[in-house]
Amino acid sequence: MPDYRAHFDFDIRFANGGGLRGEGFRLDVSSADISSDDLELLLVSHLGLALVGSVAISDVRIVEEPHRGSRGVEAVDPHRPHRIVDLSHPIRAGLVTYPGLPAPTITPHLTREDSRAKYAPGTEFAMDILTMIGNTGTYLDSPFHRYAGGTDLAGLELSSLVGLRAEVFHLEDAWDAANRGIRPEMLADRDVRGAAVLLHTGWDRWFGQPEYGSGAPFLTGEGAQWLVEAGAALVGIDSVNIDDTESGGERPAHSLLLGAGVHVVEHLTNLGEVPARGARFTAAPPAVEGFGTFPVRAFAEIG
Known part of the structure; x- marks a missing residue:
């Protein structure tokens, strides 16, 4: 399911005096058909405001965009299946992670061909040596x-x-x-x-x-x-x-x-x-x- 954000202007008046205005404000919303009343309540909740007398929102546009973490909106849909996102860069020989630091090298300690003489027929292994600085990859x-x-x-x-x-x-x-x-x-x-x-x-x-x-x-x-x-x-x-x-x-x-x-x-x-x-x-x-x-x-x- 896609994420949605609301783009709008607002004018908030406080019950004990004063106000707050915003132009081009952006807020995560739970669906593309959120009502104006729900959007007003969500805005107050997100800003953590007290003693709000009135809220007026205008020029509302609901746009399909990734959520950015607005308070009051569930960040993860509980009905979505569990998944894992890999956040690491693969390491390979010659990879330059940080300019000026050495790239890793990979050399064989035991090749598959050489291992065949050490193990039973049909059994082979590869053993390699990785030389790298700790500041490599992620x-x-x-x-x-x-x-x-x-x-x-x-x-x-x-x-x-x-x-x-x-x-x-x-x-x-x-x-x-x-x-x-x-x-x-x-x-x-x-x-x-x-x-x-x-x-x-x-x-x-x-x-x-x-x-x-x-x-x-x-x-x-x-x-x-x-x-x-x-x-x-x-x-x-x-x-x-x-x-x-x-x-x-x-x-x-x-x-x-x-x-x-x-x-x-x-x-x-x-x-x-x-x-x-x-x-x-x-x-x-x-x-x-x-x-x-x-x-x-x-x-x-x-x-």
């Missing part, structure tokens, strides 16, 4: 990645990596080349305590291409601080880095999030297929001692 940063005394991959609690409530912020149209930073104001309309906050920017469309390495959206230091204070458990992004790599070496998002024990997952993909709310997110790396970053098979469970 990967998770543990606190040890940033801080010498931080928790390494082996010390992470699985409960903080598996089946997390996902809050997906669909931000493809919320940033541009002049304002690439994701700020607190873009995130503050939802409760993210204990959640995996997934930032969908659409930048993954350039993954593996030269365009991926420059001009990318990122989480600002202020945005990271807000997420720490709001109690997020994990923050993921589908961009080249959660920080601005063109800032001269500063990494406030990494520093703040990992310093607070908030996991970071970079180079996600397919976030556009995950609803704003209602999914579960998993991204578990192997338990490697003395290591801070490693690829994950990240995925979302929906329904």
Whole structure:
């Protein structure tokens, strides 16, 4: 079933004086035939307003668009079948994940042909050696990645990596080349305590291409601080880095999030297929001692 959003103007008057007006407002709706009365109530609920005296909406258009997480609208249709969305980029020999870092190589330790002499007739195996930097493909940063005394991959609690409530912020149209930073104001309309906050920017469309390495959206230091204070458990992004790599070496998002024990997952993909709310997110790396970053098979469970 498709998702719908209402586009409209509104004028709200409060019972104790004053008012609030909006132009070109957009709001998730449960169906294409929502009534004006229900839309007015949904608007008040979404904005969290009290003592509303009257609501007038005008120029209403119902458009088929993915939901963005408006409060008061069920994020996942309970009648939809359970499905899993893969949020990871495949790793292959020669893949350039981050410009300037080495690409992985895959070499044989035991070929199928050579193995035939070691096993019974009709039995063969392939054993290969994968050489790669931890920052390859879709990967998770543990606190040890940033801080010498931080928790390494082996010390992470699985409960903080598996089946997390996902809050997906669909931000493809919320940033541009002049304002690439994701700020607190873009995130503050939802409760993210204990959640995996997934930032969908659409930048993954350039993954593996030269365009991926420059001009990318990122989480600002202020945005990271807000997420720490709001109690997020994990923050993921589908961009080249959660920080601005063109800032001269500063990494406030990494520093703040990992310093607070908030996991970071970079180079996600397919976030556009995950609803704003209602999914579960998993991204578990192997338990490697003395290591801070490693690829994950990240995925979302929906329904």
